Amino acid sequence: MRCSCCDRRTIMHLFLLLILHATAAVGQIDPTHCRYALGMEDKRIRDEAVSASSQWYQSTGPQFARVNREEGDGAWCPKGQLEPSDTQYLQVDLGRLTFLTVVGTQGRYARNSGNEYARAYRLNYSRDAVLWTSWKNRAGNPVMEANKNAYDYVINDVHPPIIARYVRVIPVTRVSTTVCMRLELYGCSWDEGLVSYGAPEGQQLQRPGLPLASFNDSTYDGVRDRRRLWGGLGQLTDGVIGLDNFLQTRQYNTWPGYDYLGWRNDSLGTQGHVEMEFVFDRQRNFTSMKVHSNNMFSLGVKIFSSVSCWFKPRLVATWDPEPVTFVTVLDDRNPSARYVTVPLSRRAAQSLRCRFYFADVWMMFSEVSFQSEDAVLPTAVLPSLPPDEETTLTTSSITTSPATSESPDTGNTPVLIGCLVTIILLLVIIIFLILWCQCVCKVLEKAPRRILDEDVTVRLSSCSDTIILQTPPVPPRAGHGPNNAGPHYERVFLLDPQYQNPAVLRNKLPELSQSAEASALLLGNPLYDLLLLTSCHMASGWLCACGGGYAEPDVTQCTPHQCFHSNAPHYAETDIVRLQGVTGSNMYAVPAVTVDSLTRKDISAAEFPRHQLIFREKLGEGQFGEVHLCEAEGLQEFLGEGSPLPDRDGYSVLVAVKQLRADATSQARNDFMKEIKIMSRLNDSNIIRLLCVCVTSDPLCMVTEYMENGDLNMFLSQREIESTLTHANNIPSVSLSDLLHMSVQIASGMKYLASLNFVHRDLATRNCLLDRRLTIKIADFGMSRNLYSSDYYRIQGRAVLPIRWMAWESILLGKFTTASDVWAFGVTLWEIFTLCKEQPYSLLSDEQVIENTGEFFRNQGRQIFLYAPPLCPPSLFELMMRCWRRNIPDRPTFEGLYQALKPHVNQ
Known part of the structure; x- marks a missing residue:
């Protein structure tokens, strides 16, 4: 067994980080991927970090300006009527310098009691809360169009992006009106720490036969004075890399040369160089500088x-006398623009001044970034200080006075000796820990291992496997916790007292050690995983999974968790190929022969132009990738006749895009391609369709349908059953006929998957999507969404299982079949007819749900079933109970379920 704590390289790496107290800064940010929600909706941005110029009431204060939340009176509302000349603002302190790329806004809906929203807004931002800058887009327009109603969520890209800590959103109106806003900001941390750069203004290139090219820094947010830029940031830090041909630009409706800041040699006098100054938020040890430079030497431009x-x-200190000099290797054969990396020798500084020397007539930069470490250590070059200045020692830097050959300064000797002794002691401790870990690992290898298969399945296939199912307490989803459970829930049977008191079970150990039932009693009970017996004596009809096989009853050397009854079906590892979905889920478990045959075929989905996918919102994320809501321009024309998309009259189509992360493992990449191949061959009206792919370059993407009404769980939880009261009060509602129609559609989609021997493994209302006509399509996005995190049971901090929807054999034996999907279908029906107002087994903790699974295994009549929902017809509840039968052959098939449900819809 490999012990992670014993990885020497990992420990030594952590040790070096401990000595340095620093983390290397991330390089230049890519704005197309830096689009993460910063925490307004999920409250990572705390209430005290959100302020406003005014508020109408306490219940419409700035702390309620969070998208998709209905707290307080539903939004932030400035006091009084907003006039066109007013400057009311909502201010957010992001806590650190942030690269801001997207802003999302909503109005005040307040559960259908509000109708106030901002039609437009402006942005102001600051890096120090002192100097504020007004944002303008690349065309010079400071106003962003916002909402047209109170409930839609409107996303606006911030072009150019903003680097700031403080952001103010200022609603704009043309007439006197009441305005309310909710807000989310998107971006990522600006770890580079650069707060400003200064440089000469760029010049224009005018040459016969070429268009006029202007290389001024058009988005610079600092001061322009005497043909010099200072105190701000601009195009050199916007993440947009210039093209090889500087006359072409990556931005629409901009002039030639827009992406570059450039200078002509003779315009700077006889200097022969360009001097730039860079200021950072704090002192750092700089390892390198990367400068993206044009090299179109045919037009006189070189790096x-x-x-x-x-x-x-420090900003108030003098410049060190010794510079770092780097000579570039010039390239007169390749005209491509490129990054030039300048090593900076780990020099300590808060400010840099660099002189770039011309190699030709022109020099043009599009990006400059720095790699550094946060904490500052002594460097080889001593700072220039007056001889009489005292040596200072701080927690972040060590500055020494220059020594003379005549009178060496030995004041630092005790400090250096102390540091060396400390380092030696730390090394001794680290070596001791490594040796101790190796010893512990050897002991653990001999003991029964307590592991869980990473592929979300619990395996009982070796003598040393012990099930551990642990989870931190997870707060119940809103409206689904015990306090919100409806009055209709009744416990069919009380839990056995020994579940409530481990001591009772421990006292029974001598008696249980002689019984084959001991294994079943302990199996699936995580609270008692330390109470394993050393052997189990087998009775008639019981088997033991030991040594990789299934032993006869006379074998007595197996641990209790390896014993089970012969009519409990075991899981054959080779029967199923499990695909690790990009979002962390495993949508389909497919017979191995099916995957093998698919890997020899080409993907049937067509390659879609990546640049026609426009990001709108991140729907979810997992271990290896993300799911984005995007607009796909020209998708209907791309798919041609027979397109599954509704007619949009030429408008962009909303799609869901699964994207594999750049740091995904090779196994994840292979699984992603297999998932694409499988999805491309699914063609059913009730299964989410794969429309196209982007796999010719990274990141790998698959584009699927997106349903306007979202998932079924959210849709039903916001509605009531149709009645005279709902009609009179205009309350969103659904009819019993609607619920039955939804049930039939899910059964139809699962019937199609079962016909292909595909196993879903995560069927639930959260994974059923609806369009505007209430057509249901089965998908697999639920696990990737934080909204449904409480529906999954986290194991050992890694894998997650939807245990409240899983059959007993899936939890205890890792067996996933169409029959286990039938079990989950029964739970999904129960969700539908409770209108998703309650989580299944809401009065049971996760551990008690697993204990109840053990009762299904023992089949002694003490298992707890879900109650009959009041809306559910008795015949339909009887169908649910058939789905939850203990013996697999006794459960109905999806074909039988579909045929049984159809008459209900007709009636």
């Missing part, structure tokens, strides 16, 4: 010939 950089440890 710089050399660069010299001076360092200033």
Whole structure:
């Protein structure tokens, strides 16, 4: 067994980080991927970090300006009527410098009692809460169009992006009106720490036969004075890399040369260089600088010939006398623009001044980024200080006075000796820990291992496997916790007292050690995993999974968790190929022969132009990838006749895009391609369709249908059963006929999957999507969404299981079949007819749900079933109970379920 704590390289790496107290900064940010929600909706941004210029009432204060939440009176509302000349603002303190790329807004809906929203807004931002800057788009327009109603969520890209800690959203109106807003900000951390750069203004290139090209920094947010830029950031930090041909741009409706800041050699006098100054948020140890430079030498443009950089440890200090100089290897054969990496020798500074020397007539930069470490250690070059200045020692830096050859300064000797002794002691401790871990690992290898298969399945196939099912307490989903359970829930049987008191079970150990039932009693009970017996004596009809096989009853050397009754079906590892979905779920478990045959065929889905996918919202994420809501421009024309999409009259189509992360493992990439191949061959009106793919380059993407009404769980939980009262009060409602129609559609989709021997393994209302006509399509996005995290039971901090929807054999034996999907279908029906107002087994904890699974295994009549929903016809509840039968052959098939449900719809 491999012990993670014994990885020497990992420990030594952590040790070095401990010595340095630093984390290497991330390189230049890519704005197309830096689009993560910053925490307004999920409250990672705390209430005290959100303020406003005014508020109408306490219940419409800034702390309620969170999208998709209905707290307080539903939104932030500034005081009084907003006039066109007013400047009311909502301010968010992001806590650190942030690269902001997207803003999302909503109005005040307040559960259908509000109708206030902002039709437009402006953005102001600041990096220090002192100097505020007004944002403008690349065309110079400061106003963003916002909402047209109170409930829609409107996303706006921030082009150019903003680097700031403080952001103000200022609603704009043309007439006097009441305005309310909810807000979410998207981006990522600006770990580079650069707060400003200064440089000469860029010039224009005018040459016969070429268009006029202007290389000014058009998005610079600092001061322009005397043909110099200072105190701000602009195009050199916007994440947009210039093209090889500087006359072409990546932005629409911009002029030639827009992506570059460029200078002509003779315009700077006789200097022969461009001097730039960079200021950072704190002192750092700089390892390198990356400069993206144009090299179109046919037009007199080359990368710089050399660069010299001076360092200033503090903003009020003087420049170090010794620069770092780097000579560039010029390339006169390849005209491609490229990054030039300049090593900076781990010099300590808060400010840098670099001189870039010309190699030709022109020099053009599109991006500059720095790699550094947060904490500052002494560097080889000492800072320049007056001889009489005292040596200072702080927690973040060590500055020493220059020594002279005549009178060496030995004041630092005790400090250095102390540091060396501390380092030696730490090394001794680390070596001891490594040896101790190796010893512990050897002991653990001899003991019964307590592991769980990473593929979400519990395996009982080796003598040393012990089930551990643990989970931290997870708060119940809103409206689904015990306090919100309806009055209709009744316990059919009380839990056995020994479940409530482990001591009772422990006292029974001598008696249980002689009984084959001991294994079944302990199996699936995580609270008693330490009470394993050393052997189990087998009775008639019981088997033992030991040594990789299934032993006869006379074998007595197996641990209790390896014993089970012969009519409990075991799980054959080779029968199923499990695909690790991009979002962390496993949508389909497919017979191995099916996958093998698919890997020899080409993907049937067509390659869609990646640039025609426009990001709108991140729907979810998992271990290896993300699910995005995007607009697909021209998708209907791309798919041609027979397109499954509704007619949009030429407008963009909303789609869900599964995207594999760049750091995904090779196994994840292979599984992603297999998932694409399988999805591309699914063609049913009740299964989510794979429309196209983007797999010719990274990141790998699959594009699927997106349903306007979202998932079935959210749809039903926001509605009541249709009645005279709902009609009179205009309350969103559904009829019993609607619920039956939904049930039939899910059965139809699962019937199709079962006909292909596909096993879903996560069937639930959260994985059923609806369009505007209430057509249901089965998908697999539920596990990736934080909204449904409480529906999954986390094991060992890694895998998650939807245990409240799983059959007993799936939890205890890792067996996933069409019959286990039938069990989950029964739970899904129960959800539908409770209108998703309650989580299944809501009065049981996760551990008690697993204990109840053990009761199904023992089949002694003490298992707890879900109650009959009041809306559910008795015949339909009887169908649910058939889905939850203990013996697999006794459960109905999806074909039988479909045929049984159809008459209900007709009636």
